[in-house]
Amino acid sequence: MLKHMLRRQIVEDILGFNFLINFVLISGTVIAFSLIFLSDYRGQMDDYAIKSARNENHLRHFSEDPRDADYANIQLIMKPRAERFISLSYEDKFPQGFNFRIYPYELKVLSKKQDITGVGSYIPVTTREFIRSPELFSPDLTFVVQFLLSFFAVILAFNAVTGEKEAGTLRLVYANPAKRSYFIAAKYISAMLTLVLPLLLGLITAAVTLGISSIVPLSSGFLSKLVIFALLSLLYLSVFVLIGLFTSTVTHNSKHSLVLSLIAWMFLVVILPKSPGLLLNLKHFDVPTGEQIENQVARASQDVQKKYEKEVMALRKDEGSFLRFLDKVVDPEIDHARQEVRDHYLRRKIAAVLTLRKVNIVSPASLYEYAASAVAGTGIFHFEDFWAQARRYGDGFISFLKQTSGNQEPYTPFEFNIEWITNKQFEYNAIPKFEEQNMRIGELLKDALPYVALLVLYNLFLFTLVFYKFDRYDIR
């Protein structure tokens, strides 16, 4: 019985007008977005190449003349990744890496508005501003599913019950010995199957366009993420099919159920996910501006100087011990204090965003967005991981310097001693190089798990609701 109902429903869905529109829109959007992604990717590759060349140049100079402070800094930057096409999660608007200064140790977020200063020229030259139009969404595959496909999911399901009732076929169906749950299950399964087609179409178009361009390397990791992403998308789309079915069971007129489900869609997909930004205005989430943070950094170092003022003044007569005291005690503490202020605010910024994300879990669209960004390994979790990698690299670099000088004392990056850098040259190849490591899929899935679990709960809740409501539906 279920089979018959299913067959009938699928034929009806696929032959429908909206299926055609759906197909055209999805493939058009995916192609347009992949063009956007490809230009984005090429820009990133350019950037990455320029910065890597700069880093290599600096490290070579450093290996030849370790005491030349001009070259004792490099930029740790994110690798361009194909995963950004699955979910960009606004990563292009995050800081793209860190500036790592070897001595005095400093790990500072790269700001978008950094002046361009060529090596050896002490006069900053202002950059051109690359204006980005304000975007409500980012052009990636997540948007296609989160926004477009969920819309079609609602359109497919909204008149499942009301439409049949209006057409008078609902009573006919019941004239057969069919269980009510079969009817609704057939509707649900058929809608899902009808959605799988455009979803697959979208993903295949994406993979093919990226493959043809041959700019982006398609690794097996990327493809497996694409598969997980597809499964995740089904879980998400199921929520909207159920929402459509639900509105159809609570109303008696397909017009009402359409308006209701459209408004629900609008609210869940567009309005709720975007609104918590307004909470950033609250005192609790407020952070100082970049300049104010830099002022606090300066103040922190002044505080340390003030703390040691008397001792420094006392030592001033004897230049040798004066300099040693500065090197061993005051300067490390200053560097530590400065780094502490910067890290504190970075942590606070990330924490604020993560808290706001928790507010958002009422919306399945947000849950899906976060889960997709976790699976793709982009977004805020990626930034956190990158930050940890940058810190590890910094520690590793200092310990490398220490080992080469043969010093065995315990250290922290801030107790860096210029004596560890001897005047003799380093082997360039022996210097640790930074390259971003991708997060392992296991870790990514662990990050995604809470969101996926909530999506499953959403599904179960709506399932029971739909079946319960439909059991009591008046089919006349």
Added chain:
Amino acid sequence: MIRTIIKRECLDNILSFKFMACVLVAIILSIISVVFLTNDYQARLKDYRTGVTINEESMKHVPVYSHLALKVFKKPNPLSIFVTGIDRETGTYADINHRDIPASLRGGSIKNEFSHMFSFFDLSSIILIIFTLLGILLSYNAISGEKEEGMLSLALSNAVPRYKLLLGKYLGILISLVAPLTLLFLSGILIVVLSSDAEVNAAFFSSLALFYVSSLLYLSSIVLIGLFVSARTSRSFVSLLVLLSFYLITVFLLPLAVNGYADRQISLRTRYFEKSLQSLTDERGKAVEQVYIKYRAPRTWLLPSSNARLMKRITPPEYLEYYKKIYPINERIMEEYAVKINALREIDDAAAVMIRRWRNAILAVMPSTNFARIADLTAETGEAGFLRFVGRLKTYWQSYVRYLDEKDAFGLRYFYPYPEEFTAQEKNLIERIKEDYVRDNGRIYRGKYLEEALGINPEIRNLDLSDFPEFNFQPRSVSEKTGAALLNILGLVSYSFIFFLLAHFSFNRYDPRKDA
């Protein structure tokens, strides 16, 4: 007769669930967003004012031209409360310096870089997202729906010409959209005016009025498109599906794809400046180096000049002569290279202008993108306003450099007036250092005189900067704004006109009978 039709239509609409739901959401969102953005605007205005005061104060105490650290601030735009644009992100001030022509603004980017994932709504996006949807929901079944219910034949059985019925429907729907829209505008203005600190003036209100009128034009074209589609289809479900696809494409997909592509193409294709900058700065470095090679520094004592500004007074006369000779040459080289570097930027800017022109042409096709562009041009919070500000900065830089040239600022760039204002104490110190230098054969401990030099505190006259060129940036007047947005406004008007005609013709041929 037409009045009755309008009245009935309005009542029908206003009492419907979709109307109430959409309007409720729109009102709540707009109030929250106006309050948020007003607070944000006031915070930025406060920052602006303190910045300007600090700058003015520092301009009163400039003893030498090298201490001239001029900052030019961009005043936050009160219209950004309604049309946010990029006003909050593009920075707040520029350093004016003869060594570099400002091409972007510094500071004032969004406080929390990670908060971009919660981009939020302003009034213009509420109109685009919610009111467009509402307009579609009200108009999609205006004709096909009435037919399905059998009302159409009833209405037409009265002696009403069809065009009157259409006009009545159009006006009825438009009025039921305009009423909540006006409410949103009024409540927004009320919030802004009541918050004590906002700078609202006649220009603000007239720009807002222009924005209001253009949103009316936009909604009118949406309603007419809805009526047209409704008159072309016999089933209201099909008409709704077509209109919703239109909504998705024009409000979300097209701007996202076209703007996204254009932005990324600009940042990909206009990298000439960054790629060729290094060779130019190298060249500049060499040119400056040549000057140092040509004019050798005198061999005499010198206190560390970076330690304190007063050190510069305790300088041997030979050095002063030397500096007077090389600084004008050096700084002119810097100035020349600033112009050359900017020429590089302008090559990129020209390429970007071409891409933007294409983008604007494509976006002019749809009413929603036309409306977005008008909002951008009237509020001047977007790209257009920013580029105009940067252009003004560049012309200001020219007058700034001309001023420095006229005052012969480079020759005296680093040094306090010399020699007539040396105090006896200073003269004494200079003599003693000189004696030491000669006696110790050029090897003196520089720290030896440091504290004494720092202890001298002569009165130093500040530069007279009363005739300094002033920076002013006037926002466009309303007539200029209208002129700039004229094509887009005409686009919206012609949309309304064409779709009214189309709807009229389709409706004339419409078969009002219920399907069998």
